[in-house]
Amino acid sequence: MNIQLVCTDIISLISDYTYDYNYNLINKESFKKVKQMGISHFWKEKYNNHLIGFNLKHLILKGDYNWKYECSRIKKFQRWNLFTQTTLLDKILILSNCALKEIPKELGNLINLQQLYLNNNQLKEIPKELGNFINLQQLWIQNNQLKEIPKELGNLINLQELHLENNQLKEIPKELGKMLNLKILHLENNQLKEIPKELVNLLNLEYLCLENNQLKDLSKELGNFLNFKFLQLEITN
Numbered sequence: 001m002n003i004q005l006v007c008t009d010i011i012s013l014i015s016d017y018t019y020d021y022n023y024n025l026i027n028k029e030s031f032k033k034v035k036q037m038g039i040s041h042f043w044k045e046k047y048n049n050h051l052i053g054f055n056l057k058h059l060i061l062k063g064d065y066n067w068k069y070e071c072s073r074i075k076k077f078q079r080w081n082l083f084t085q086t087t088l089l090d091k092i093l094i095l096s097n098c099a100l101k102e103i104p105k106e107l108g109n110l111i112n113l114q115q116l117y118l119n120n121n122q123l124k125e126i127p128k129e130l131g132n133f134i135n136l137q138q139l140w141i142q143n144n145q146l147k148e149i150p151k152e153l154g155n156l157i158n159l160q161e162l163h164l165e166n167n168q169l170k171e172i173p174k175e176l177g178k179m180l181n182l183k184i185l186h187l188e189n190n191q192l193k194e195i196p197k198e199l200v201n202l203l204n205l206e207y208l209c210l211e212n213n214q215l216k217d218l219s220k221e222l223g224n225f226l227n228f229k230f231l232q233l234e235i236t237n
Helices: 008-021 028-052 067-076 105-109 128-132 151-155 174-178 197-201
Strands: 092-094 115-117 138-140 161-163 184-186 207-209 230-232
Touching: 028 067, 105 128, 128 151, 151 174, 174 197
Parallel strands: 092 115, 115 138, 138 161, 161 184, 184 207, 207 230
Antiparallel strands: none
């Protein structure tokens, strides 16, 4: 059975009919594979068409996903209009003060971005796909409601400035220690009780702000930072 030759709008119906009435006519294992392929293709095409309708073909995800879930997710997102002017060549994207409650993972396709502004929104999480921004130099996510950040942000090896202040972070992933070009790191006004020792690998770090957290003794960790020009810190007794 050639899935590509079947109209995607009736694949699901054909599969259900075959399963209900003719399951004894074919090998059951083969049928399951064909049905799974058909349904996946059906939802993938619906996913593609939804983004194409917003002129966002360049944001379409590639790879192995649950396309029914992804299709449902993107249909719930109501702010695709914010991305209609984006291109794969964009170096700056400003989404500040947009009342965003989520960031679609499709944003990770804009791998040429050098500056990304997500500050002053209502974000509670950010997708791990933001770790795809290998050319990113500045990332502003302050003044949101983040409780955690994905470890994949450690892949941003060219990042020089990171703003995570004024969130609800209780910890930061040790993978941030891979950001070897980071010079400025803002973590103030969160709920941090410690910082990972791996941050001492940030040999180019010059500015670190940690005030208004729940930090205790950091003397050992801080002694290993070599290039500090400015440190703002408040210790909780």
